[in-house]
Amino acid sequence: MSTERIGDRQRSRFLAVLATTAIGAYLLVIAGATTALTDATAACSTWPACGGGYPFEGTAVTIAWTHRLLALVVGAGVLYSAVVAWRTEPTRVRAALSVPALLYPVQIGIGAVVATTGAPATLSAVHLLLGTVIFGGLLVGLAWSLERRFPTRERDEPLTKSPEPAPEADAAFGPEPGPRPAGIRATLGAYFSLMKPRLMWLLCLVAAAAMALAVGPALTVDTIVATLLGGVLAIGASGTFNHVLERDIDRRMKRTADRPLATEIVPVRNALAFGVLLGLASLATFYVFVNALAALLGLTAIVFYSVIYTLVLKPNTVQNTVIGGAAGALPALIGWAAATGEIGLPALVLAGVIFCWTPAHFYNLALAYKDDYERGGFPMMPVVRGERTTRKHIVYYLGATLIGASLLAAVDTLGWLFAATSVVFGAVFLYEVMRLHREQSRGAAMRSFHASNAYLGTLLLAIIVDALVL
């Protein structure tokens, strides 16, 4: 079936409606996964209206009405997107959007049965699963439409072999390497920067959210302080080892050429001793003031990031960041273990959210610094598979992150604040990723990168407030 040609304005409208419909479907899913809707179903056990209850007669009835009215609007968006896709989009976009279009009536029927039969667990789970599949189909259709609508404007062929590091001579960015005397403040600052302090706030927030999710108000100040101190020391140790192992490559990359080991402000053996000291202090802090499991997980994180990611994954595979994401997911297990002495299902799901979020976070930087990574010889996604594929993967991993967040709401008692935060900041993140497809600039990539940090940061704060206050 030939596709009808439509103008840019019409296609932009199609993409905007499709993206909005996807976010609407996500709101239905995550609201359904939180305790909010469970109470609402109990308050509104007739269908399609709520019996005597009018839309704003109490919170639970309001949520139930909102869910049903929103389902109607999202259904219209699904139908519009599928009809336009069948007229104007290639086969695979049609197929992707046919899935939500065909499943939607089934989903409405199951919703009616769930509402009128007291939400039996199995049927509610099927309703949640179908909602997730509908959201996933909309997002994949969006990713494929964006990929077709916004091809990369300049050279973007995938590489046939892994890039090689530029010769040392090309490294003309940082100051001349060589031992450089520096004042005490500059030296202290250099050692501090080895610890990668700019990452710490978000990694510590992961551990804090896991602690709050695990035990709620029972969380004690000394557990928080000891765990975060151990985590900061562990991140500092692994960041320092990362600097030691990458010092020669850092010289070749503009973004990292001025680092303390690349410029030899700090002697390598001093940095190594510093890293070992931080690592021992971290493990001692975990073992003495938290527990043995937290210490074991801290050691695992240090080794995984410093050795597995930095030495094995990063220079050798295009999946370096996807697999390496496990490093940043470990603080979720550390936080839960610190609070409970074990690893619970919500901790594994939260770790999964961070794991899915990491590529959607880092691929923006990989796009912004593509030439730098090519000079460094790193097989980053934009270097090896091209910018267009990288942008598409950002949408995939953003979708996986949102689904992970809804799964977290389903396995733990999270409420409306968590749902609203994930929807609002997820929508902002998706908006910036769509702008990245359109603008294809470093500025757009950095805005999307910061949107990724804003999404995860606010989501983790919502977990902490939800668990400790609400």
Ligand code: HEM
């Ligand atoms: C293997 C996984 C990851 C990779 C490859 C990666 C990569 C990067 C890179 C290259 C930077 C820029 C650093 C700089 O230029 O100083 C950065 C910044 C950052 N990363 Fe990631 N990251 C990863 C995982 C994480 C995780 C798990 C978190 C937190 C949960 C995180 C949070 C941050 C933050 C907060 C920043 C600083 C943002 C800023 O400068 O405003 N990253 N990341």
Ligand SMILES: CC(C)=CCC/C(C)=C/CC/C(C)=C/COP(=O)(O)OP(=O)(O)O
């Ligand atoms: C508790 C504990 C130790 C957790 C580990 C968490 C951790 C340090 C995750 C790594 C995240 C990160 C910034 C990787 C970038 O390394 P890169 O080498 O790609 O970045 P670069 O190019 O800026 O050096």
